[in-house]
Amino acid sequence: MENTAIINTLDPELLAPIISRRDAIAKGASASSKVVAALALGSVPIALGALAKDVYGQTPADVLDVLQFALTLEYLEAEFYTRGVAATGLIPGAAVAVFTQIRDHENTHVNTLRTVIGGKGATPVAKPAFDFTAKGALQGFNFGATQYATFQALAQAFEDTGVRAYKGQAGRLIGDKVVLTAALTIHSVEARHASQVRRMRGQKGWITGNSNGGLPAFTQPIYNGEENRTQAGLDITALGAGNGGNDGVTEAFDEPLTKDQVLAIVTPFLA
Protein backbone atom coordinates (compact mmCIF):
# COMPACT_ATOMS: atom_id res chain seq x y z
CA MET A 1 0.00 0.00 0.00
CA GLU A 2 3.05 2.22 0.01
CA ASN A 3 2.14 3.17 -3.58
CA THR A 4 -1.10 4.81 -2.62
CA ALA A 5 0.32 8.24 -1.98
CA ILE A 6 2.05 8.61 -5.30
CA ILE A 7 -0.74 7.12 -7.36
CA ASN A 8 -3.18 9.48 -5.73
CA THR A 9 -1.04 12.44 -6.59
CA LEU A 10 -1.18 11.40 -10.22
CA ASP A 11 -4.91 10.95 -10.35
CA PRO A 12 -6.36 13.74 -12.44
CA GLU A 13 -9.40 13.87 -10.18
CA LEU A 14 -7.18 14.95 -7.32
CA LEU A 15 -5.12 17.46 -9.22
CA ALA A 16 -5.71 21.10 -8.56
CA PRO A 17 -9.15 21.91 -9.91
CA ILE A 18 -9.40 22.75 -13.56
CA ILE A 19 -9.89 26.40 -14.00
CA SER A 20 -13.15 27.43 -15.52
CA ARG A 21 -13.13 29.92 -18.35
CA ARG A 22 -14.73 32.49 -16.06
CA ASP A 23 -12.06 31.95 -13.42
CA ALA A 24 -9.36 32.25 -16.03
CA ILE A 25 -10.71 35.56 -17.15
CA ALA A 26 -11.08 36.71 -13.55
CA LYS A 27 -7.48 35.70 -12.92
CA GLY A 28 -6.35 37.27 -16.15
CA ALA A 29 -4.47 40.05 -14.44
CA SER A 30 -2.37 37.77 -12.30
CA ALA A 31 -1.75 35.33 -15.15
CA SER A 32 -0.55 38.11 -17.39
CA SER A 33 1.76 39.36 -14.70
CA LYS A 34 3.20 35.86 -14.56
CA VAL A 35 3.95 36.10 -18.26
CA VAL A 36 5.63 39.43 -17.78
CA ALA A 37 7.59 38.16 -14.80
CA ALA A 38 8.69 35.07 -16.68
CA LEU A 39 9.86 37.07 -19.65
CA ALA A 40 11.69 39.43 -17.33
CA LEU A 41 13.51 36.42 -15.91
CA GLY A 42 14.40 35.38 -19.44
CA SER A 43 12.78 32.01 -19.01
CA VAL A 44 10.99 30.91 -22.14
CA PRO A 45 9.48 27.73 -20.66
CA ILE A 46 8.01 29.74 -17.79
CA ALA A 47 6.58 32.25 -20.22
CA LEU A 48 5.17 29.49 -22.40
CA GLY A 49 3.51 27.84 -19.45
CA ALA A 50 1.91 31.06 -18.37
CA LEU A 51 0.89 31.99 -21.90
CA ALA A 52 -0.73 28.63 -22.49
CA LYS A 53 -3.08 29.33 -19.65
CA ASP A 54 -3.81 32.79 -21.00
CA VAL A 55 -4.62 31.49 -24.46
CA TYR A 56 -6.72 28.49 -23.60
CA GLY A 57 -8.18 29.69 -20.34
CA GLN A 58 -8.77 26.09 -19.49
CA THR A 59 -6.28 23.25 -19.32
CA PRO A 60 -7.51 19.78 -20.21
CA ALA A 61 -7.11 17.33 -17.35
CA ASP A 62 -5.06 15.07 -19.61
CA VAL A 63 -2.36 17.68 -20.14
CA LEU A 64 -2.04 18.44 -16.44
CA ASP A 65 -1.97 14.75 -15.63
CA VAL A 66 0.89 14.21 -18.09
CA LEU A 67 2.79 17.16 -16.65
CA GLN A 68 2.41 15.89 -13.07
CA PHE A 69 3.42 12.38 -14.15
CA ALA A 70 6.49 13.75 -15.95
CA LEU A 71 7.37 15.83 -12.91
CA THR A 72 7.36 12.74 -10.71
CA LEU A 73 9.79 10.97 -13.03
CA GLU A 74 12.01 14.03 -13.21
CA TYR A 75 12.07 14.25 -9.40
CA LEU A 76 13.36 10.68 -9.32
CA GLU A 77 16.09 11.37 -11.85
CA ALA A 78 17.06 14.74 -10.37
CA GLU A 79 17.41 13.32 -6.86
CA PHE A 80 19.36 10.34 -8.14
CA TYR A 81 21.96 12.40 -9.99
CA THR A 82 22.11 15.11 -7.35
CA ARG A 83 23.01 12.52 -4.73
CA GLY A 84 25.35 10.72 -7.11
CA VAL A 85 27.35 13.79 -8.07
CA ALA A 86 27.54 14.87 -4.41
CA ALA A 87 28.74 11.45 -3.20
CA THR A 88 32.42 11.24 -2.32
CA GLY A 89 34.46 8.90 -4.51
CA LEU A 90 31.50 7.45 -6.41
CA ILE A 91 31.92 8.92 -9.90
CA PRO A 92 35.39 8.69 -11.51
CA GLY A 93 36.94 11.95 -12.61
CA ALA A 94 36.49 11.25 -16.33
CA ALA A 95 32.74 10.83 -15.89
CA VAL A 96 32.05 13.82 -13.65
CA ALA A 97 31.34 16.25 -16.49
CA VAL A 98 28.76 13.90 -18.01
CA PHE A 99 26.86 13.15 -14.82
CA THR A 100 26.97 16.77 -13.68
CA GLN A 101 25.44 17.79 -17.00
CA ILE A 102 22.68 15.20 -16.67
CA ARG A 103 22.03 16.29 -13.06
CA ASP A 104 21.68 19.89 -14.20
CA HIS A 105 19.32 18.93 -17.01
CA GLU A 106 17.05 16.90 -14.74
CA ASN A 107 16.91 19.72 -12.20
CA THR A 108 16.02 22.14 -14.98
CA HIS A 109 13.28 19.77 -16.14
CA VAL A 110 11.89 19.65 -12.58
CA ASN A 111 11.90 23.40 -12.18
CA THR A 112 10.40 24.00 -15.62
CA LEU A 113 7.62 21.45 -15.16
CA ARG A 114 6.77 22.92 -11.76
CA THR A 115 6.54 26.36 -13.31
CA VAL A 116 4.45 25.20 -16.27
CA ILE A 117 2.06 23.36 -13.96
CA GLY A 118 1.82 26.42 -11.74
CA GLY A 119 1.27 28.56 -14.82
CA LYS A 120 -1.73 26.42 -15.66
CA GLY A 121 -3.25 27.20 -12.29
CA ALA A 122 -2.46 23.83 -10.70
CA THR A 123 -0.23 22.85 -7.79
CA PRO A 124 2.81 20.74 -8.70
CA VAL A 125 2.90 17.35 -6.99
CA ALA A 126 5.32 17.25 -4.06
CA LYS A 127 8.62 15.42 -4.40
CA PRO A 128 8.20 11.87 -3.07
CA ALA A 129 10.74 10.20 -0.79
CA PHE A 130 12.87 7.73 -2.73
CA ASP A 131 14.44 4.35 -2.04
CA PHE A 132 17.30 3.75 -4.45
CA THR A 133 17.77 0.17 -3.28
CA ALA A 134 14.45 -0.54 -5.04
CA LYS A 135 13.02 -2.10 -1.88
CA GLY A 136 16.13 -4.12 -1.35
CA ALA A 137 16.59 -5.40 -4.92
CA LEU A 138 19.87 -3.46 -4.84
CA GLN A 139 20.58 -4.23 -1.23
CA GLY A 140 23.07 -1.89 0.40
CA PHE A 141 23.18 0.64 -2.42
CA ASN A 142 23.79 4.04 -0.84
CA PHE A 143 25.91 5.93 -3.41
CA GLY A 144 29.03 4.43 -1.81
CA ALA A 145 32.51 4.82 -3.25
CA THR A 146 32.61 1.23 -4.52
CA GLN A 147 29.16 1.28 -6.07
CA TYR A 148 29.77 3.05 -9.37
CA ALA A 149 28.65 0.05 -11.44
CA THR A 150 25.28 0.03 -9.68
CA PHE A 151 25.00 3.79 -10.07
CA GLN A 152 25.61 3.44 -13.82
CA ALA A 153 23.11 0.62 -14.09
CA LEU A 154 20.44 2.70 -12.36
CA ALA A 155 21.25 5.68 -14.58
CA GLN A 156 20.64 3.55 -17.66
CA ALA A 157 17.43 2.14 -16.16
CA PHE A 158 16.05 5.60 -15.38
CA GLU A 159 17.01 7.15 -18.73
CA ASP A 160 15.65 4.33 -20.87
CA THR A 161 12.46 4.43 -18.78
CA GLY A 162 12.22 8.19 -19.19
CA VAL A 163 12.40 7.97 -22.98
CA ARG A 164 9.64 5.37 -23.09
CA ALA A 165 7.50 7.24 -20.56
CA TYR A 166 7.49 10.56 -22.46
CA LYS A 167 6.87 8.73 -25.73
CA GLY A 168 3.88 6.97 -24.24
CA GLN A 169 2.32 10.26 -23.14
CA ALA A 170 2.86 12.32 -26.31
CA GLY A 171 -0.49 11.32 -27.80
CA ARG A 172 -2.34 12.82 -24.84
CA LEU A 173 -0.69 16.17 -25.60
CA ILE A 174 -1.67 16.33 -29.26
CA GLY A 175 -4.20 19.07 -28.57
CA ASP A 176 -1.73 21.35 -26.76
CA LYS A 177 1.06 22.21 -29.17
CA VAL A 178 3.01 24.24 -26.63
CA VAL A 179 3.23 21.45 -24.09
CA LEU A 180 3.66 18.78 -26.79
CA THR A 181 6.63 20.56 -28.33
CA ALA A 182 8.23 21.24 -24.96
CA ALA A 183 7.72 17.62 -23.88
CA LEU A 184 9.30 16.34 -27.09
CA THR A 185 12.36 18.51 -26.56
CA ILE A 186 12.77 16.86 -23.13
CA HIS A 187 12.03 13.40 -24.56
CA SER A 188 14.92 13.60 -27.00
CA VAL A 189 17.26 14.94 -24.32
CA GLU A 190 16.45 11.89 -22.17
CA ALA A 191 17.37 9.78 -25.22
CA ARG A 192 20.71 11.61 -25.50
CA HIS A 193 21.35 10.88 -21.83
CA ALA A 194 20.35 7.25 -22.28
CA SER A 195 22.71 6.78 -25.19
CA GLN A 196 25.61 8.28 -23.25
CA VAL A 197 25.15 6.33 -20.01
CA ARG A 198 24.64 3.11 -21.98
CA ARG A 199 27.84 3.67 -23.95
CA MET A 200 29.78 4.45 -20.76
CA ARG A 201 28.67 1.00 -19.55
CA GLY A 202 30.07 -0.57 -22.71
CA GLN A 203 26.62 -0.99 -24.24
CA LYS A 204 25.35 0.28 -27.57
CA GLY A 205 23.62 3.65 -27.30
CA TRP A 206 20.45 2.02 -28.66
CA ILE A 207 18.29 -0.83 -27.43
CA THR A 208 18.59 -4.19 -29.21
CA GLY A 209 15.50 -6.39 -29.00
CA ASN A 210 14.34 -6.50 -25.39
CA SER A 211 17.86 -6.84 -24.02
CA ASN A 212 18.40 -5.18 -20.63
CA GLY A 213 22.10 -4.88 -21.39
CA GLY A 214 23.27 -6.68 -18.27
CA LEU A 215 21.02 -4.82 -15.85
CA PRO A 216 19.55 -6.73 -12.89
CA ALA A 217 16.61 -8.95 -13.80
CA PHE A 218 14.09 -6.80 -11.94
CA THR A 219 14.60 -4.07 -14.57
CA GLN A 220 13.34 -6.30 -17.40
CA PRO A 221 9.96 -4.50 -17.65
CA ILE A 222 11.93 -1.44 -18.80
CA TYR A 223 12.89 -3.36 -21.95
CA ASN A 224 9.90 -5.59 -22.57
CA GLY A 225 8.20 -4.61 -25.81
CA GLU A 226 11.34 -3.14 -27.38
CA GLU A 227 11.51 -6.28 -29.52
CA ASN A 228 8.49 -5.03 -31.51
CA ARG A 229 8.85 -5.25 -35.30
CA THR A 230 5.46 -3.87 -36.30
CA GLN A 231 5.42 -0.16 -37.10
CA ALA A 232 2.38 1.81 -38.24
CA GLY A 233 0.57 -1.50 -38.54
CA LEU A 234 3.17 -2.96 -40.90
CA ASP A 235 5.47 -5.89 -40.17
CA ILE A 236 8.86 -4.43 -41.10
CA THR A 237 10.92 -7.54 -40.31
CA ALA A 238 11.95 -7.84 -43.97
CA LEU A 239 13.61 -4.42 -43.86
CA GLY A 240 16.30 -5.97 -41.67
CA ALA A 241 17.76 -7.86 -44.64
CA GLY A 242 21.18 -6.36 -45.22
CA ASN A 243 20.49 -3.89 -42.42
CA GLY A 244 21.31 -5.79 -39.25
CA GLY A 245 18.38 -8.20 -39.28
CA ASN A 246 16.05 -8.15 -36.30
CA ASP A 247 18.67 -6.27 -34.27
CA GLY A 248 18.63 -3.41 -36.75
CA VAL A 249 14.84 -3.40 -37.03
CA THR A 250 14.32 -3.22 -33.26
CA GLU A 251 17.15 -0.75 -32.63
CA ALA A 252 15.75 1.63 -35.26
CA PHE A 253 12.53 2.25 -33.30
CA ASP A 254 12.17 3.02 -29.60
CA GLU A 255 8.92 1.82 -28.06
CA PRO A 256 6.52 3.56 -25.66
CA LEU A 257 5.37 2.47 -22.22
CA THR A 258 1.95 3.20 -20.78
CA LYS A 259 1.63 5.25 -17.62
CA ASP A 260 0.67 2.13 -15.66
CA GLN A 261 3.72 0.26 -16.95
CA VAL A 262 5.97 3.15 -15.95
CA LEU A 263 4.40 3.39 -12.50
CA ALA A 264 5.00 -0.32 -11.96
CA ILE A 265 8.66 0.19 -12.85
CA VAL A 266 9.07 3.27 -10.67
CA THR A 267 7.10 2.13 -7.63
CA PRO A 268 9.94 0.10 -6.04
CA PHE A 269 11.96 3.32 -5.94
CA LEU A 270 9.34 5.15 -3.90
CA ALA A 271 10.07 4.96 -0.18
Place this chain on the structure above:
Amino acid sequence: MMKEVKEPLVISRATQLWEQSTRRDFLRMMGIGGTIVLLPSVLASCDDDDDDPTGPGSGSTVTIDFSKGDTAVLQFAYALEQLEADFYTRVASNFGASGLSSAEQTIFADIKNHEVIHREALKTILGTTNGFTLSTVYTNVNFSSRTSILQTAKTFEDLGVAAYNGAAQYLNNVNNLLVAGKIVSVEARHASAISDLIAPNTTAFSPTPFDDAFGPAKVAAAAQAFIVEQLVLAGAPATFVQGPNNNG
Protein backbone atom coordinates in the same frame (compact mmCIF):
# COMPACT_ATOMS: atom_id res chain seq x y z
CA MET B 1 30.35 10.33 -92.10
CA MET B 2 27.54 7.84 -91.52
CA LYS B 3 29.52 6.22 -88.73
CA GLU B 4 29.86 9.52 -86.98
CA VAL B 5 26.15 10.41 -86.86
CA LYS B 6 25.14 7.00 -85.51
CA GLU B 7 26.39 8.21 -82.15
CA PRO B 8 23.59 9.89 -80.19
CA LEU B 9 23.83 13.63 -79.93
CA VAL B 10 24.10 14.53 -76.28
CA ILE B 11 23.04 17.96 -75.19
CA SER B 12 23.95 18.66 -71.62
CA ARG B 13 23.82 22.47 -71.54
CA ALA B 14 21.03 24.70 -72.73
CA THR B 15 23.54 27.00 -74.40
CA GLN B 16 24.59 24.11 -76.64
CA LEU B 17 21.25 24.47 -78.44
CA TRP B 18 22.37 27.84 -79.72
CA GLU B 19 25.80 26.70 -80.86
CA GLN B 20 26.08 26.51 -84.63
CA SER B 21 27.66 23.06 -84.69
CA THR B 22 24.99 21.70 -82.38
CA ARG B 23 22.23 23.08 -84.58
CA ARG B 24 23.81 21.55 -87.66
CA ASP B 25 24.17 18.19 -85.89
CA PHE B 26 20.65 18.48 -84.53
CA LEU B 27 19.19 18.92 -88.01
CA ARG B 28 21.34 16.13 -89.40
CA MET B 29 20.16 13.79 -86.66
CA MET B 30 16.55 14.76 -87.30
CA GLY B 31 17.05 13.96 -90.97
CA ILE B 32 18.41 10.46 -90.40
CA GLY B 33 16.29 9.41 -87.43
CA GLY B 34 19.13 9.53 -84.94
CA THR B 35 18.91 9.87 -81.19
CA ILE B 36 19.08 13.14 -79.34
CA VAL B 37 19.56 13.07 -75.62
CA LEU B 38 18.65 16.08 -73.55
CA LEU B 39 20.23 15.57 -70.17
CA PRO B 40 18.13 16.82 -67.20
CA SER B 41 20.77 19.43 -66.62
CA VAL B 42 19.55 21.27 -69.74
CA LEU B 43 16.28 22.05 -68.01
CA ALA B 44 18.00 22.80 -64.73
CA SER B 45 20.28 25.34 -66.34
CA CYS B 46 17.29 27.06 -67.90
CA ASP B 47 15.81 28.09 -64.56
CA ASP B 48 18.86 28.24 -62.37
CA ASP B 49 21.93 30.38 -62.64
CA ASP B 50 23.95 27.80 -60.78
CA ASP B 51 26.65 26.65 -63.19
CA ASP B 52 27.06 23.31 -61.40
CA PRO B 53 24.54 20.95 -63.00
CA THR B 54 24.48 18.75 -59.89
CA GLY B 55 24.70 21.45 -57.26
CA PRO B 56 22.26 21.82 -54.37
CA GLY B 57 18.83 22.88 -55.62
CA SER B 58 19.82 22.64 -59.29
CA GLY B 59 17.49 19.75 -60.07
CA SER B 60 13.78 19.34 -60.51
CA THR B 61 11.32 20.60 -57.93
CA VAL B 62 10.09 18.36 -55.14
CA THR B 63 7.11 19.92 -53.41
CA ILE B 64 5.90 18.97 -49.96
CA ASP B 65 2.41 20.35 -49.54
CA PHE B 66 1.56 20.86 -45.89
CA SER B 67 -2.11 21.26 -46.73
CA LYS B 68 -1.98 17.44 -46.99
CA GLY B 69 -1.61 17.36 -43.20
CA ASP B 70 -0.03 14.26 -41.70
CA THR B 71 1.07 12.96 -45.11
CA ALA B 72 3.22 16.05 -45.63
CA VAL B 73 4.90 15.64 -42.26
CA LEU B 74 5.73 12.04 -43.09
CA GLN B 75 7.01 13.11 -46.52
CA PHE B 76 9.18 15.70 -44.84
CA ALA B 77 10.57 13.01 -42.53
CA TYR B 78 11.06 10.74 -45.54
CA ALA B 79 13.16 13.42 -47.25
CA LEU B 80 15.46 13.70 -44.22
CA GLU B 81 15.73 9.94 -43.81
CA GLN B 82 16.74 9.64 -47.47
CA LEU B 83 19.60 12.05 -46.85
CA GLU B 84 20.75 10.31 -43.69
CA ALA B 85 20.51 6.83 -45.17
CA ASP B 86 22.46 7.85 -48.26
CA PHE B 87 25.15 9.59 -46.22
CA TYR B 88 25.77 6.64 -43.88
CA THR B 89 25.64 4.16 -46.77
CA ARG B 90 28.42 6.13 -48.48
CA VAL B 91 30.44 6.25 -45.26
CA ALA B 92 30.02 2.52 -44.74
CA SER B 93 31.08 1.75 -48.31
CA ASN B 94 34.28 3.72 -47.77
CA PHE B 95 35.27 2.60 -44.26
CA GLY B 96 38.76 1.64 -45.38
CA ALA B 97 39.68 5.23 -46.22
CA SER B 98 37.45 6.91 -43.64
CA GLY B 99 39.94 7.23 -40.79
CA LEU B 100 37.25 5.91 -38.43
CA SER B 101 38.47 3.43 -35.82
CA SER B 102 36.98 -0.05 -35.85
CA ALA B 103 34.86 0.81 -32.80
CA GLU B 104 33.60 3.90 -34.61
CA GLN B 105 32.92 1.87 -37.75
CA THR B 106 30.73 -0.46 -35.67
CA ILE B 107 28.69 2.54 -34.51
CA PHE B 108 28.40 3.93 -38.04
CA ALA B 109 27.39 0.54 -39.42
CA ASP B 110 24.58 0.37 -36.86
CA ILE B 111 23.42 3.89 -37.65
CA LYS B 112 23.48 3.10 -41.38
CA ASN B 113 21.17 0.15 -40.69
CA HIS B 114 18.79 2.30 -38.63
CA GLU B 115 18.57 5.10 -41.17
CA VAL B 116 18.02 2.78 -44.12
CA ILE B 117 15.27 1.04 -42.14
CA HIS B 118 13.71 4.43 -41.31
CA ARG B 119 13.79 5.39 -44.98
CA GLU B 120 12.31 2.12 -46.17
CA ALA B 121 9.64 2.09 -43.45
CA LEU B 122 8.51 5.61 -44.35
CA LYS B 123 8.61 4.70 -48.05
CA THR B 124 6.28 1.81 -47.32
CA ILE B 125 4.00 3.90 -45.11
CA LEU B 126 3.73 6.66 -47.73
CA GLY B 127 3.21 4.33 -50.67
CA THR B 128 4.00 5.11 -54.29
CA THR B 129 1.52 7.96 -54.61
CA ASN B 130 3.18 10.08 -51.96
CA GLY B 131 6.73 8.88 -52.43
CA PHE B 132 9.63 10.57 -54.22
CA THR B 133 13.34 10.00 -54.58
CA LEU B 134 15.94 12.64 -53.79
CA SER B 135 19.48 12.81 -55.15
CA THR B 136 22.18 13.83 -52.72
CA VAL B 137 25.14 16.15 -53.10
CA TYR B 138 28.02 16.58 -50.67
CA THR B 139 29.72 19.81 -51.61
CA ASN B 140 31.70 20.17 -48.41
CA VAL B 141 32.05 16.59 -47.22
CA ASN B 142 35.28 14.64 -47.41
CA PHE B 143 34.49 10.95 -47.07
CA SER B 144 38.17 10.25 -46.44
CA SER B 145 38.29 12.51 -43.42
CA ARG B 146 37.19 11.26 -40.00
CA THR B 147 36.61 14.84 -38.86
CA SER B 148 34.47 15.69 -41.88
CA ILE B 149 32.43 12.49 -41.52
CA LEU B 150 31.79 13.03 -37.82
CA GLN B 151 30.86 16.67 -38.27
CA THR B 152 28.47 15.89 -41.12
CA ALA B 153 26.90 13.08 -39.10
CA LYS B 154 26.40 15.47 -36.18
CA THR B 155 24.79 17.99 -38.52
CA PHE B 156 22.35 15.38 -39.84
CA GLU B 157 21.47 13.94 -36.44
CA ASP B 158 20.97 17.26 -34.67
CA LEU B 159 18.92 18.49 -37.61
CA GLY B 160 16.84 15.32 -37.58
CA VAL B 161 16.06 15.66 -33.88
CA ALA B 162 15.09 19.31 -34.24
CA ALA B 163 13.03 18.54 -37.36
CA TYR B 164 10.93 15.81 -35.76
CA ASN B 165 10.53 17.85 -32.57
CA GLY B 166 9.29 20.83 -34.55
CA ALA B 167 7.13 19.02 -37.10
CA ALA B 168 5.21 16.92 -34.57
CA GLN B 169 2.84 19.83 -33.91
CA TYR B 170 1.50 19.48 -37.48
CA LEU B 171 0.42 15.88 -36.95
CA ASN B 172 -3.26 15.24 -36.29
CA ASN B 173 -3.20 11.48 -35.88
CA VAL B 174 -1.81 10.02 -32.64
CA ASN B 175 -0.54 6.93 -34.45
CA ASN B 176 1.60 9.07 -36.73
CA LEU B 177 2.79 11.06 -33.72
CA LEU B 178 3.84 7.81 -32.09
CA VAL B 179 5.80 6.67 -35.14
CA ALA B 180 7.60 10.03 -35.23
CA GLY B 181 8.31 9.69 -31.51
CA LYS B 182 9.73 6.21 -31.98
CA ILE B 183 12.16 7.50 -34.60
CA VAL B 184 13.19 10.80 -33.03
CA SER B 185 14.54 9.28 -29.84
CA VAL B 186 16.71 6.93 -31.89
CA GLU B 187 18.00 9.95 -33.82
CA ALA B 188 18.77 11.57 -30.46
CA ARG B 189 20.65 8.44 -29.36
CA HIS B 190 22.69 8.73 -32.57
CA ALA B 191 23.30 12.46 -32.04
CA SER B 192 24.56 11.77 -28.54
CA ALA B 193 26.94 9.02 -29.65
CA ILE B 194 28.33 11.03 -32.57
CA SER B 195 28.86 14.14 -30.44
CA ASP B 196 30.64 12.05 -27.82
CA LEU B 197 32.96 10.61 -30.46
CA ILE B 198 33.87 14.18 -31.39
CA ALA B 199 34.36 15.37 -27.80
CA PRO B 200 34.46 12.33 -25.48
CA ASN B 201 33.19 12.58 -21.89
CA THR B 202 32.34 16.24 -22.16
CA THR B 203 28.89 17.86 -22.15
CA ALA B 204 28.76 17.60 -25.96
CA PHE B 205 26.48 14.54 -25.97
CA SER B 206 23.61 16.68 -24.68
CA PRO B 207 24.55 20.35 -24.71
CA THR B 208 21.24 21.83 -23.53
CA PRO B 209 18.43 20.75 -21.15
CA PHE B 210 15.94 21.05 -24.02
CA ASP B 211 16.64 19.97 -27.59
CA ASP B 212 15.84 22.30 -30.46
CA ALA B 213 12.51 22.23 -32.27
CA PHE B 214 12.83 23.67 -35.78
CA GLY B 215 10.02 24.65 -38.11
CA PRO B 216 9.93 22.95 -41.53
CA ALA B 217 11.23 26.06 -43.33
CA LYS B 218 14.36 26.21 -41.20
CA VAL B 219 14.95 22.48 -41.59
CA ALA B 220 14.41 22.57 -45.36
CA ALA B 221 16.88 25.42 -45.74
CA ALA B 222 19.54 23.42 -43.90
CA ALA B 223 18.76 20.16 -45.70
CA GLN B 224 18.78 21.81 -49.15
CA ALA B 225 22.59 22.01 -49.03
CA PHE B 226 22.63 18.21 -49.48
CA ILE B 227 19.81 17.86 -52.04
CA VAL B 228 20.13 18.19 -55.83
CA GLU B 229 16.39 18.69 -56.30
CA GLN B 230 14.83 21.92 -55.24
CA LEU B 231 12.86 21.26 -52.06
CA VAL B 232 9.73 23.40 -51.95
CA LEU B 233 7.36 23.65 -49.01
CA ALA B 234 3.83 24.58 -50.01
CA GLY B 235 0.74 25.23 -47.93
CA ALA B 236 3.00 25.93 -44.99
CA PRO B 237 1.12 26.35 -41.71
CA ALA B 238 0.72 29.95 -40.70
CA THR B 239 1.97 29.41 -37.20
CA PHE B 240 4.87 27.58 -35.68
CA VAL B 241 4.82 26.92 -31.95
CA GLN B 242 8.34 27.41 -30.66
CA GLY B 243 10.01 24.99 -28.29
CA PRO B 244 11.72 26.11 -25.08
CA ASN B 245 14.90 27.14 -26.93
CA ASN B 246 12.81 29.57 -29.02
CA ASN B 247 15.06 29.22 -32.07
CA GLY B 248 12.95 27.35 -34.61
